[in-house]
Amino acid sequence: MKLKQTLIAAAIAAIAGTANAQVSDGVIKIGVMNDMSSLYSDIAGPGSVVAARMAIEDFDAAKKGMKVEVLFADHQNKPDVGSQIANQWYDVDKVDAIFDVPTSSVALAINEITKKKGKAFLVSGAATSDLTGKACSPNTIHWTYDTWMLANGTGSAIVKTGGDSWFFLTADYAFGHALERDTEAVVLKGGGKVLGKVRHPLNAQDFSSFLLQAQASKAKIVGLANAGGDTTNAIKQAAEFGIVKGGQSLAGMLVFITDIHGLGLDKAQGLIFTETFYWDLNAQTRAWTKRFAAANGGKYPSMVQAGVYSAVTHYLKAVEAAKTDDGTKVIAQMKAMPTDDPLFGKGSIRKDGRKLHPAYLVEVKKPAESKGPYDYYKIRTTIPADQAFRPEKDGGCSL
Amino acid sequence: MTEIFGVPTQALFGQLLIGLINGSFYALLSLGLAVIFGLLNIINFTHGAQYMMGAFVAFLLTSKAGLGYWWALAIVPPVVGFTGVIIERLMLSKLYKLDHLYGLLLTFGLALIIQGLFRNEYGTSGLPYPMPAELSGGRNLGFMFLPNYRAWVIVASIGICIATWFVIERTKLGSYLRAATENPALVQAFGINVPRMITLTYGFGVALAALAGVMAAPIYQVSPQMGADLIIVVFAVVVIGGMGSIMGSILTGFGLGVIEGLTKVFYPEASNTVIFVIMAIVLMIKPAGLFGTQK
Numbered sequence: 001m002k003l004k005q006t007l008i009a010a011a012i013a014a015i016a017g018t019a020n021a022q023v024s025d026g027v028i029k030i031g032v033m034n035d036m037s038s039l040y041s042d043i044a045g046p047g048s049v050v051a052a053r054m055a056i057e058d059f060d061a062a063k064k065g066m067k068v069e070v071l072f073a074d075h076q077n078k079p080d081v082g083s084q085i086a087n088q089w090y091d092v093d094k095v096d097a098i099f100d101v102p103t104s105s106v107a108l109a110i111n112e113i114t115k116k117k118g119k120a121f122l123v124s125g126a127a128t129s130d131l132t133g134k135a136c137s138p139n140t141i142h143w144t145y146d147t148w149m150l151a152n153g154t155g156s157a158i159v160k161t162g163g164d165s166w167f168f169l170t171a172d173y174a175f176g177h178a179l180e181r182d183t184e185a186v187v188l189k190g191g192g193k194v195l196g197k198v199r200h201p202l203n204a205q206d207f208s209s210f211l212l213q214a215q216a217s218k219a220k221i222v223g224l225a226n227a228g229g230d231t232t233n234a235i236k237q238a239a240e241f242g243i244v245k246g247g248q249s250l251a252g253m254l255v256f257i258t259d260i261h262g263l264g265l266d267k268a269q270g271l272i273f274t275e276t277f278y279w280d281l282n283a284q285t286r287a288w289t290k291r292f293a294a295a296n297g298g299k300y301p302s303m304v305q306a307g308v309y310s311a312v313t314h315y316l317k318a319v320e321a322a323k324t325d326d327g328t329k330v331i332a333q334m335k336a337m338p339t340d341d342p343l344f345g346k347g348s349i350r351k352d353g354r355k356l357h358p359a360y361l362v363e364v365k366k367p368a369e370s371k372g373p374y375d376y377y378k379i380r381t382t383i384p385a386d387q388a389f390r391p392e393k394d395g396g397c398s399l
Numbered sequence: 400m401t402e403i404f405g406v407p408t409q410a411l412f413g414q415l416l417i418g419l420i421n422g423s424f425y426a427l428l429s430l431g432l433a434v435i436f437g438l439l440n441i442i443n444f445t446h447g448a449q450y451m452m453g454a455f456v457a458f459l460l461t462s463k464a465g466l467g468y469w470w471a472l473a474i475v476p477p478v479v480g481f482t483g484v485i486i487e488r489l490m491l492s493k494l495y496k497l498d499h500l501y502g503l504l505l506t507f508g509l510a511l512i513i514q515g516l517f518r519n520e521y522g523t524s525g526l527p528y529p530m531p532a533e534l535s536g537g538r539n540l541g542f543m544f545l546p547n548y549r550a551w552v553i554v555a556s557i558g559i560c561i562a563t564w565f566v567i568e569r570t571k572l573g574s575y576l577r578a579a580t581e582n583p584a585l586v587q588a589f590g591i592n593v594p595r596m597i598t599l600t601y602g603f604g605v606a607l608a609a610l611a612g613v614m615a616a617p618i619y620q621v622s623p624q625m626g627a628d629l630i631i632v633v634f635a636v637v638v639i640g641g642m643g644s645i646m647g648s649i650l651t652g653f654g655l656g657v658i659e660g661l662t663k664v665f666y667p668e669a670s671n672t673v674i675f676v677i678m679a680i681v682l683m684i685k686p687a688g689l690f691g692t693q694k
Contacts, residue, residue, distance in 0.1 A: 038523065039523060039624070040523075041518075041522070041523045042522045042523045045523070172667075172668050199667055199668050200667055200670070201667075201668070201670060201671040203628055204671070205619055205625070205628065205629070206421055206619070208417045208420070208421075208549070209414055209417045209418070209660055209663035209664065209667075209670075210663065210667065212410070212413050213410070213664065215544065216407075216413075228524075229523070229525060229620060229622065232524065233525075233619055236527075236618070236619070237618065240530070240537075240548065241537070241546060242546070246544070258522070258524045261524060262526060262527065262620060262622075263527060263620075267527065299522065
């Protein structure tokens with residue numbers, strides 16, 4: 001498995017390297033790096049590459065005389081592999097900006113590399129709010145969502161409706177820790193308490209042991225501070241062990257539409273969580289999703305993939321305006337200009353690198369309410385852009 | 400309430416039982432591997448992919464043909480086992496005279512191809528597989544809530560493990576098989592078709608993996624990489640038990656399930672490494688594994 005992915009990454013890098021050797025440096029090179037083959041590849045994966053290509057197409061780069069190329073690679077959710085690809089891209093392949101990068105530990109590593117090399121890093125897939133907090137950088141913008149936003153959106157809604165005692169199942173790496181920390185803060189602030197927590201390895205498959213501990217804690221809410229296959233397996237097995245029937249509720253802190261699709265509505269119904277994009281928001285999102293699904297084997301976009309589209313769009317606008325692809329300058333330009341795209345609407349980027357747009361507290365429909373595949377959410381509340389994310393002063397960013 | 404290292408004994412019983420259930424998957428899978436290695440001398444790295452195929456064929460039977468879990472239990476093992484027979488006839492049979500490494504590389508490559516094909520078609524989020532109605536729900540044992548399905552898994556896998564052990568170690572067919580591994584030429588001289596027997600043995604090992612896949616489908620998401628992570632652990636189980644030892648792999652499978660389960664209580668962060676730590680220690684003390692014999 002590991003050997004194969006390294007080989008693929010190396011092969012992609014090698015092919016990209018030779019193909020681009022003769023091209024002048026006047027090319028804007030975009031690198032989409034994410035999990036292409038494991039638990040996060042439906043959330044990001046090849047779909048993010050599709051989104052990046054659509055953004056370039058819609059921007060009409062060719063007509064404007066800009067030459068834009070897309071590279072992509074699989075970081076296998078490993079910081080060392082991701083760092084190696086990033087170094088290769090920046091130094092050898094002359095990549096100007098890296099996009100997406102789910103898995104917070106990998107994103108934090110690339111955040112540092114990008115800063116050192118003065119390039120641009122636009123994060124859509126990773127969640128840790130540290131990217132705009134203590135690890136903030138003049139070369140990074142955190143686009144789609146973060147752990148603070150999830151904790152604030154979902155956590156406070158649940159505490160308000162009486163879910164005041166929590167037990168966390170946490171993925172044991174940077175992302176899980178950040179999500180648990182941010183959610184715990186919201187729970188405590190709302191007057192609730194945390195009765196216990198257990199940290200499970202990434203990609204754990206069997207959650208029965210952890211669920212048993214959650215059950216024994218008698219907490220009202222079992223908070224799932226994990227993502228992707230870990231979340232779906234935990235939800236599926238929680239049903240098996242009668243967690244919900246026993247009066248405890250599950251709170252998926254980070255759930256994507258692809259997870260709901262994989263679980264089926266009968267298991268997922270009633271779940272409440274926060275997203276920043278849903279395909280059925282308005283006519284524009286529906287039209288875009290139709291095109292995206294056609295290019296992505298019929299699969300609908302996750303908010304991460306939508307975020308990649310939005311980020312690439314704004315990046316290209318900034319390159320055009322600043323007339324340079326120098327990373328630090330383009331990021332500064334991106335912060336200076338308001339954002340506007342069909343998926344997230346009008347928005348802005350804060351000094352600390354936080355992209356601001358509304359968030360949506362959604363509830364999963366009952367099977368009877370759904371008209372068909374991907375008709376899964378009811379929007380319960382729209383959280384306005386200025387409240388959805390952590391206030392700049394609380395982040396501890398030094399910029 | 401009495402406590403052991405700060406954990407109530409009641410909770411500990413629950414965790415032991417859970418460990419035993421996970422151990423039954425390890426046992427089923429490592430049993431198939433042990434049979435294949437013991438009789439064919441092939442390190443079957445495709446095992447995880449074949450386990451995954453078992454779950455997927457079960458999923459396809461439900462979604463395309465409307466055939467439920469019980470049908471899947473009967474249909475899937477022979478179907479996937481047959482693909483194993485084809486692999487053995489077309490490819491593996493050419494490798495018996497070569498070093499182990501060739502078999503390992505071939506089966507590893509096949510596993511990657513199979514997983515890649517399924518990933519391309521079905522993505523990685525996983526697909527839902529319903530719990531059979533007869534086995535949904537569960538009972539309260541006082542110290543834990545035991546889902547009926549998990550109880551079934553443990554009973555079924557113990558039954559299958561014992562039956563396989565009995566066939567290989569205690570029947571005439573089994574004695575032919577074992578004799579054929581020791582000295583194929585001599586056994587063939589007695590008029591027994593050794594190549595066919597070996598082909599069917601591989602098919603049987605693969606069918607065991609597929610059966611484990613069907614049993615896993617209602618619990619875990621049916622996804623292309625479901626076998627990839629498991630197979631590494633299962634290999635460690637086989638190594639600890641002693642390559643090729645049938646009883647060794649069964650007992651080690653259950654035992655390591657329990658140890659892993661306990662680790663999830665006392666130090667969950669280490670739960671995916673504990674088996675490899677044990678493997679390292681066992682290899683240092685008994686290089687042939689706990690139940691293996693040095694050849």
